[in-house]
Amino acid sequence: MRIITTINEMQTFSKKTLRSGKTIGFVPTMGYLHEGHMSLVEEALKQNDCVIMSIFVNPLQFGPNEDFDRYPRDLKRDEELAKQAGVDILFYPNVKEMYPKERTTRLTVQERVDTLCGESRPGHFDGVATVVMKLLQIVLPDRAYFGMKDAQQVAVIKGLVEDFNVPVEIVPCPIIREEDGLAKSSRNVYLTPTEREEAIQLSRSLDAAANAIERGETNPVRIKELIISYLNQTSGVIDYVEVLSYPALEAIDVMKENIIVAVAVQFTAARLIDNKVTTRSEIAIGV
Numbered sequence: 001m002r003i004i005t006t007i008n009e010m011q012t013f014s015k016k017t018l019r020s021g022k023t024i025g026f027v028p029t030m031g032y033l034h035e036g037h038m039s040l041v042e043e044a045l046k047q048n049d050c051v052i053m054s055i056f057v058n059p060l061q062f063g064p065n066e067d068f069d070r071y072p073r074d075l076k077r078d079e080e081l082a083k084q085a086g087v088d089i090l091f092y093p094n095v096k097e098m099y100p101k102e103r104t105t106r107l108t109v110q111e112r113v114d115t116l117c118g119e120s121r122p123g124h125f126d127g128v129a130t131v132v133m134k135l136l137q138i139v140l141p142d143r144a145y146f147g148m149k150d151a152q153q154v155a156v157i158k159g160l161v162e163d164f165n166v167p168v169e170i171v172p173c174p175i176i177r178e179e180d181g182l183a184k185s186s187r188n189v190y191l192t193p194t195e196r197e198e199a200i201q202l203s204r205s206l207d208a209a210a211n212a213i214e215r216g217e218t219n220p221v222r223i224k225e226l227i228i229s230y231l232n233q234t235s236g237v238i239d240y241v242e243v244l245s246y247p248a249l250e251a252i253d254v255m256k257e258n259i260i261v262a263v264a265v266q267f268t269a270a271r272l273i274d275n276k277v278t279t280r281s282e283i284a285i286g287v
């Protein structure tokens, strides 16, 4: 595995790889790798000749009072994990390399950001869209892999590449969980032991919601109440509980389309998110 830290070298490598007829799969991350990230690599390895992973904690997507400085980082460990997983290139630029000067153009995401994490983290998705757009121009992948753990991000990025005709296929990948159901996340290390136990209520609440929907519950308000009853068993503060259409992320009156049930809970030093996307056919089974 080779580590590349400059944009110039990364682009040169990618152009050469593409010219030689090979395909590139890209896995963008913020590092502190876990099995969730690795599942994206596995998928990328199946579908491409060359797999490039980036590790970049993007300051633009963090708000002033968020955890940019505290975000867990461990390059040596990540390097080992990426190598073992079969990553060909680790792209690891620093902030100065990615943002050397005041930008002359800004990306602003217009749709799908007035709810969920977009609502609680103003400007977050503008930062995500900016860095993803830059990374796609630098890495030049045929396919880019994103986890449904960040389902709103997947919806926003699909919109971004459509809007700007970026020639890349966005491949959404399923959420990888701990044995007890907690979605894997780099931020889980910041849970206290008690909070770690309580955190299983996030996935439990979503399972309960999915079961209720399968049994024929069509009222989003009742689904939200059910979820809240689980989340209230934690010491965390509920940031949001939403039942929306997916990928449009619009409010729905009754359950009749593809929907996302999504939650965010703020614990002492970690804000956790989780979701479940249910397709119409799955709902129809229960109706």
Ligand code: AMP
Pocket (backbone or CB within 6 Å): 028, 029, 030, 031, 035, 036, 037, 039, 040, 145, 146, 147, 148, 149, 150, 173, 174, 175, 176, 177, 183, 184, 185, 186
């Ligand atoms: P991050 O490093 O947290 O920015 O995540 C990088 C990529 O890994 C994003 O596309 C995430 O959605 C994805 N990811 C993070 N956690 C998981 C998980 N538990 N399962 C699947 N994908 C994940």
